[in-house]
Amino acid sequence: MLLTDEKIKELETKANDIRKSIIEMLLEAGSGHTAGPLGMADVFTLFYFHILKHDPKNPEWEERDRLVLSNGHICPVLYSTMAHAGYFLVEELKTLRKFGTRLQGHPHREYLPYVETSSGPLGLGLSQAVGMAVADRMDGKDKDRFIYCFMSDGEQDEGNTWEAVMFAGKNKLRNLIAVVDRNNIQIDGFTENVMPLEPLADKWRAFNWHVIEVSGHDFVALNEAVEEAQAVYEKPASTREGSPASPSLGGPTVIISHNIPGKGVHEFERDYKWHGKAPNKEEAKMALDELRTLGGKIKSEHQ
Numbered sequence: 001m002l003l004t005d006e007k008i009k010e011l012e013t014k015a016n017d018i019r020k021s022i023i024e025m026l027l028e029a030g031s032g033h034t035a036g037p038l039g040m041a042d043v044f045t046l047f048y049f050h051i052l053k054h055d056p057k058n059p060e061w062e063e064r065d066r067l068v069l070s071n072g073h074i075c076p077v078l079y080s081t082m083a084h085a086g087y088f089l090v091e092e093l094k095t096l097r098k099f100g101t102r103l104q105g106h107p108h109r110e111y112l113p114y115v116e117t118s119s120g121p122l123g124l125g126l127s128q129a130v131g132m133a134v135a136d137r138m139d140g141k142d143k144d145r146f147i148y149c150f151m152s153d154g155e156q157d158e159g160n161t162w163e164a165v166m167f168a169g170k171n172k173l174r175n176l177i178a179v180v181d182r183n184n185i186q187i188d189g190f191t192e193n194v195m196p197l198e199p200l201a202d203k204w205r206a207f208n209w210h211v212i213e214v215s216g217h218d219f220v221a222l223n224e225a226v227e228e229a230q231a232v233y234e235k236p237a238s239t240r241e242g243s244p245a246s247p248s249l250g251g252p253t254v255i256i257s258h259n260i261p262g263k264g265v266h267e268f269e270r271d272y273k274w275h276g277k278a279p280n281k282e283e284a285k286m287a288l289d290e291l292r293t294l295g296g297k298i299k300s301e302h303q
């Protein structure tokens with residue numbers, strides 16, 4: 001669906017609000033992950049406010065798209081986005097990681113049924129999403145909705161990820177779209193130092209996936225990437241005019257989203273030490289000041 005200038009302004013403002021809430025909730029919790037959530041805030045915003053077929057007031061709606069978050073540790077961005085989208089009150093975000101909260105440090109479906117899966121142990125989400133896509137095919141529903149799986153680059157180190165990639169490519173699961181948070185960091189280093197992933201796109205291609213690489217901070221480009229992924233779904237290889245038959249067409253798509261970890265707060269950007277650390281009072285104040293200034297700029301630029 002086309003992104004109008006007005007919609008882009010709305011998304012920029014939302015992403016900024018979501019980032020502010022992430023900082024506030026992490027400060028309140030006193031622990032948690034900062035880099036991944038800030039880096040994925042634009043992607044989550046685009047999906048929850050433009051792409052997803054969902055109804056926050058009716059989370060159990062059977063026809064909804066499914067969004068599986070595989071790298072559960074970035075859940076502050078999931079919770080913040082869901083609250084801002086209307087699934088629950090923004091006020092509840094302050095309960096992150098508190099005893100008995102619905103907002104556990106890693107998503108727990110038993111506590112918060114609005115999330116599609118529990119996650120935290122890395123490398124499992126794509127297999128779960130593949131299972132959903134297979135079930136849709138068996139039920140004849142794979143034309144009715146998309147199954148999205150958000151996953152991280154650190155998860156590319158997990159063997160189970162590649163079992164799912166192999167299975168989905170072989171079975172041409174057309175309504176499956178994976179989004180990889182390619183932020184180049186993992187728990188204690190840069191991915192290329194800990195366990196080199198490149199050439200990552202070629203690896204997915206080798207398993208018969210359609211691959212798109214895009215900046216995860218450009219709403220227009222990201223939106224086009226999702227539309228391309230959906231078009232691959234709608235037009236299998238045999239019906240595509242003028243395009244040579246390719247094993248990747250008509251199959252699943254992966255969007256490799258090039259993200260800046262810690263995006264929006266200069267101090268936190270591109271530094272793996274923010275992988276699993278929450279800001280203290282001073283750092284949170286500095287971060288919120290920067291985001292407020294950015295929010296003001298977004299408003300004035302669009303006036």
Ligand SMILES: Cc1ncc(C[n+]2csc(CCOP(=O)(O)OP(=O)(O)O)c2C)c(N)n1
Pocket residue numbers: 035036071073074120121122123152153154155183185186187261275
């Ligand atoms: C199976 C498993 N092994 C190890 C961990 C511990 N762990 C949590 S996050 C993480 C780093 C993963 O990299 P990535 O998801 O890319 O981190 P980010 O980009 O969010 O910093 C690790 C090793 C885990 N949660 N699950």
Ligand SMILES: [Mg+2]
Pocket residue numbers: 152153154181182183184185186
């Ligand atoms: Mg990473």
